Amino acid sequence: MAMAPFTPFFTETLFRNLRKASNGLEESIHYCSFPSASGQRDERIEQSVTRMMIIIDLARNIRERNNKPLKTPLREMIVVHPDAGFLEDITVKLKEYVLEELNVKAILPCNDTLKYTSLRAEPDYSILGVRLGKAMGSVAKEVKAIKQADILAFESSGEATFSGHCLKFNEIKVLREFQRPANITKEEMDAAGDGDVLVILDLRADESLYEAGIAREVINRVQKLRKKAGLEPTDFVEVFYESLDEDKIALENIVKSQDQSIRKTLGSPLLHHTMISKDAVIFCREEVHGVSGFSFAITITKPTLMFLLEDIVKLFSGNNKFAEALCTYLLSRDHSKLRSEFQAGKGKITIECLENQPVVDVELGKHLYLCTGDYHLSRTV
Template structure:
């Protein structure tokens, strides 16, 4: 990058000079920028702790083989600093929930509610300073009760064996206490001695269904890439369950319909709705995905005809119905879509032998996609 970076930055600077008065002739004549304003150390510390929280929660997920695609119900963040908890439950909350795929976040400043406390001396800090007194001080630090530790954290210092120890001199370790009636497979925690993160690992029906939906969307996106489709390429996606009991996958598709539609940009269609003239661009079968097996089909948008309405349009002549369908199927789909848009939802067809021109109305005689037909049926 070194050979062209100076020229690139100079080009950007010269463009900026057009709207900036009293600027230097070249960026290479400018002084290095100076920091303006004061650093907000509290925000920096909160963001650093937030990153720690995310790492700790991911460690819990990995320990229990819970991938990020599987949503979890709740996480609890335990820390005595109320300001930090306010940041985590406020400005940083949405980011944490999105990164960890957790439904809710509960801050807690009661250090003894979910953890037991013990104190450890920071030997690397105290060793040189205390010398021979280190052994006595270390023994008393380790003997501190949980109440003593809480008071120490609140005061910020404690005197032991005539030595004043600060927060940086003693490491407070928080060890998770599993709630009564639960096991560590249902609720688990991780901490770094400063903050404790607790994850509720129990899955209910809604969480399971949301997790399956994310897995399905992930497989669809990978299949699109494998098929060589661009993000802007319009396709219809069909789903076929390979399980003997298809009710589970059907329940998931129904409950997660809106999420899947938003994620893939179109409805996820049952393979039974695929018309015979659909052109399949790619397909792949998946097995034992969240205990389900299924096949995904990617197909070009396919027209759906309302035969009864077309039959009425042509006075009951079945041959003309077939002729109109054949004619429309022979047309380029994108051009046909444009014609309907220009015609305010209708086009004039005069290509049917023996019949004068007829107005074919979108949504009344034909749909441009199977998805449009399904959404109209559902009143959407």
């Protein structure tokens, strides 16, 4: 029903098919009313999500103010709040969402409100002005002069007396102002708050974070090229890179240091272009320039079987023609089906369909590898 206003004909077709199997439905989906809500709202979950949204907004404001785009990973974020439940929501329950949304590596909770802030109090003139009248001036002077320890006591008790007038919690505004640690500049650490919670971001450059940012840019270009080539997310391919800069070592070192995260995201290693097999079928190639100061080319190929010819020849007692025929047959096979057969056979398959050739057992890692990445990985372990 939610789709009906946007795709009326499609949803109507679906609804009419449902009517054939159900009784008592309206003649058209456009005659139906939205169902009424059932069950109870979980206000605790709503509160947690609201708190998360506040933290994310404050952190994004800090990034924008310091020209730190979201694609740039940051070392850590500190959340300052006196309530342990608030800190648990952000740093435990919803931690993964916050880390991903803000691209920070760590979140640190802090319930010591004076560690990174100074407190000051301001009277709420809109409320007290009417109630106190002429006494407002003397009360305001006392409220502004209140010390930090007294402010904390006021927050705990919820009331305090000034010039003989008892003021409640909602009549005084407690303002928290960020206080940087010694020897830390605004360019290295900045904060934002809403009067209740304070968010602090560590903006200092970090070599590992810099490399992670470059790797993320390269991965992004690979994903775009996959989409441009019409590949599905489930299509198994091999990806190669080539540095186009004069200093080719810089990008190569970054790819090596970020190998694990690249593998996790792409589902396969990012290989050096010199590893492309002469038999590889290339889907596409694209050059990219000026990405965080780097220029490189990305090549995507079909996975290429890598044969250990000497060991395959041994299967046939030194008969090279039999070995070549086996390789030709395996190359003609659909790669995904061949992969499935090896998985089902726990790394081994039996070849008995080649005419006038003996039956042989072919093993992964001993006679061949299913892709270039597996082959080179075995050589580096």
